[in-house]
Amino acid sequence: xxxxxxxxxxxxxxxxxxxxxxxxxxxxxxxxxxxxxxxxxxxxxxxxxxxxxxxxxxxxxxxxxxxxxxxxxxxxxxxxxxxxxxxxxxxxxxxxxxxxxxxxxxx
Amino acid sequence: xxxxxxxxxxxxxxxxxxxxxxxxxxxxxxxxxxxxxxxxxxxxxxxxxxxxxxxxxxxxxxxxxxxxxxxxxxxxxxxxxxxxxxxxxxxxxxxxxxxxxxxxxxxxxxxxxxxxxx
Numbered sequence: 640x641x642x643x644x645x646x647x648x649x650x651x652x653x654x655x656x657x658x659x660x661x662x663x664x665x666x667x668x669x670x671x672x673x674x675x676x677x678x679x680x681x682x683x684x685x686x687x688x689x690x691x692x693x694x695x696x697x698x699x700x701x702x703x704x705x706x707x708x709x710x711x712x713x714x715x716x717x718x719x720x721x722x723x724x725x726x727x728x729x730x731x732x733x734x735x736x737x738x739x740x741x742x743x744x745x746x
Numbered sequence: 747x748x749x750x751x752x753x754x755x756x757x758x759x760x761x762x763x764x765x766x767x768x769x770x771x772x773x774x775x776x777x778x779x780x781x782x783x784x785x786x787x788x789x790x791x792x793x794x795x796x797x798x799x800x801x802x803x804x805x806x807x808x809x810x811x812x813x814x815x816x817x818x819x820x821x822x823x824x825x826x827x828x829x830x831x832x833x834x835x836x837x838x839x840x841x842x843x844x845x846x847x848x849x850x851x852x853x854x855x856x857x858x859x860x861x862x863x864x
Contacts, residue, residue: 640807673850675791682841682854683791694852726791730850734807735781737791 641665641729645738651746652717660712660741662727667707671731674703674712677740678723686725687712717743748772750842750855757861763830766858768842775823776800778844781851782816782827786838796845797825832862 642665652658662672670690675683685694687703690710700715714721722745727738753767768780782794795806797816804816810829818825825842839857 671848677791682843682857684854685850685852688850688852689848728791728793728850730845733796733805735793737783737793740790 640734641668641731641736643727643729643736643738645725645727645741647741648739649742649744651744653746654717654719656717658714658717658743660714660725660743662705662710662712662738664708664710664729668729668731670706671729672703672705672710673728673730674701675726675728676721676723677726683726748844748853750844750853752840752842752855752858755859755861757863758832760833760862760864762832762862763828764832764860765826765828766840766842766860768825768827768855770823770825770844773844775820778846780816780818780825781843781845782814783841783843783851783854784838785841785857786835789838792838794827794840799823799825829860832860834862836860837862 644663672690674687677683686697691703702713704711724740724742726740749771751769756764758764776799779796779798781796784792797804799818813830815828839859841857843851843854845851
């Protein structure tokens, strides 16, 4: 199985900060990577797919980059609504796997 | 609009089975595979498996092989996930979520809390 690693598990930042959240795959997944945002008690929401494509309706302050095994989610200027948990997920092949999540907290 | 509406919360005893439903609307049911993902309290997301509503074929992650069964009813655009031999650690929110081809999982159900407790 492909292991997805997200570190750190918690990130503290302030409104207006530029934030990067890394994700690493245990083997190459080409660009078959998605990023999801999840808030407490809610289902995950798709932000980025195919590593760098922005889902329709998602603010342009979110961007994704990377290929192969190293990926990054960037939020260019944090807004209050962005404090949530972020998960990467590979969909290169079954079983699909998620990173452990990075919780973005207010500093 | 696309909707995935799941059945309500369940409380089960260890050793029992639970069957969660997910009713799809707003799109062609057989054009999208349906995935099941669970999330234990305070934990991350765990992919369980997938069903192709068109032919009914399934793929399960090894961890749940032998305990999980995914089925569908095309007449009602509903998929089901049944988990047997429940243990305390199966307490989680279970989500259905759709995906097609090379696109990612895009829409999710609202989640169903399954509590396993004696």
